[in-house]
Amino acid sequence: LSQDARTAATFDFKRYMEEKAAQVERALDASVPLREPRLVHEAMRYSLLAGGKRVRPILCLAACELVGGSEHAAMPSACAVEMVHTMSLILDDLPCMDNDHLRRGKPTNHKVFGESVAILAGDALLSFAFEHVAAATAGATPDRVVWAIAELGRSIGSEGLVGGQVADISSEGLAEVGLEQLEYIHVHKTAVLLEAAVVMGAIVGGAGEEAVERLRRFAQRVGLLFQVVDDILDVTKSSEELGKTAGKDVEADKTTYPKLLGLEKSREFAEELKREAYEQIAGFDEAKAAPLIALADYITYRNN
Numbered sequence: 240l241s242q243d244a245r246t247a248a249t250f251d252f253k254r255y256m257e258e259k260a261a262q263v264e265r266a267l268d269a270s271v272p273l274r275e276p277r278l279v280h281e282a283m284r285y286s287l288l289a290g291g292k293r294v295r296p297i298l299c300l301a302a303c304e305l306v307g308g309s310e311h312a313a314m315p316s317a318c319a320v321e322m323v324h325t326m327s328l329i330l331d332d333l334p335c336m337d338n339d340h341l342r343r344g345k346p347t348n349h350k351v352f353g354e355s356v357a358i359l360a361g362d363a364l365l366s367f368a369f370e371h372v373a374a375a376t377a378g379a380t381p382d383r384v385v386w387a388i389a390e391l392g393r394s395i396g397s398e399g400l401v402g403g404q405v406a407d408i409s410s411e412g413l414a415e416v417g418l419e420q421l422e423y424i425h426v427h428k429t430a431v432l433l434e435a436a437v438v439m440g441a442i443v444g445g446a447g448e449e450a451v452e453r454l455r456r457f458a459q460r461v462g463l464l465f466q467v468v469d470d471i472l473d474v475t476k477s478s479e480e481l482g483k484t485a486g487k488d489v490e491a492d493k494t495t496y497p498k499l500l501g502l503e504k505s506r507e508f509a510e511e512l513k514r515e516a517y518e519q520i521a522g523f524d525e526a527k528a529a530p531l532i533a534l535a536d537y538i539t540y541r542n543n
């Protein structure tokens with residue numbers, strides 16, 4: 240049997256995802272209680288608790304457990320990454336960016352709370368993400384907490400999410416966006432935060448530098464894979480599923496992997512990225528690596 244088949248046979252991935260997502264949900268709910276000033280906390284909770292697959296926090300928890308850490312140590316990092324992800328979605332949906340009306344099946348934050356409060360709620364989530372890792376991480380040494388915080392910061396700023404979004408905005412309306420530019424956008428808009436999730440989990444879990452770097456390379460592959468699959472889903476989604484994304488104004492002519500490579504080659508590229516990702520974690524204990532292997536599989540073959 241291949242490693243994939245063995246993993247599939249012995250690991251109940253659906254149950255794992257449900258259990259972890261429920262734990263993350265409870266931790267997120269508790270991390271941002273409804274307090275004064277109510278309006279901004281309502282807006283923060285509205286988007287933070289609006290559902291979502293919780294892929295990033297689960298990757299963070301799985302990486303921590305892979306290196307022998309306890310899930311408890313990684314939960315604040317897992318929540319912080321989801322807070323940053325959520326704030327980036329709030330910003331991305333604003334009229335000055337993608338001007339989306341729906342997100343995760345609900346009206347976007349600015350549609351409910353207005354633009355000013357949406358921006359402020361995003362800022363509050365961003366700032367609280369750092370506070371939460373610093374103040375709530377238990378079971379990791381202070382130098383590891385600082386290291387994790389540095390990784391989070393790096394993934395967000397001008398060479399991270401912000402850099403990717405700026406590159407994306409600058410490419411809008413261009414007649415030609417090449418593969419290199421598309422990869423830059425995807426790596427920075429998507430892969431860097433998945434990378435931060437995995438690396439932070441490994442760091443607070445007590446991993447050595449070599450293990451952190453291998454997990455970093457794993458996450459970089461998985462992050463790009465996530466976006467290539469997203470592009471493929473854009474093309475292959477049934478008309479019924481397309482209904483769920485109604486309300487988008489600017490997505491129609493964006494450059495995607497299937498547009499540049501065709502569907503078949505995009506699928507081959509996704510498989511290649513998945514293989515490369517697996518290679519990075521081949522040396523870890525197989526049973527402990529099962530959740531990360533299954534997560535990479537899930538990301539490759541998901542349908543939403």
Ligand code: GRG
Binds near residue numbers: 291
């Ligand atoms: C972080 C300061 C700061 C600014 C953000 C707007 C912006 C700058 C960046 C855009 C980031 C963006 C919207 C990236 C797309 C990422 C992506 C693939 C989103 C979809 O993720 P899923 O499928 O969504 O995990 P759910 O809803 O399941 O969480």
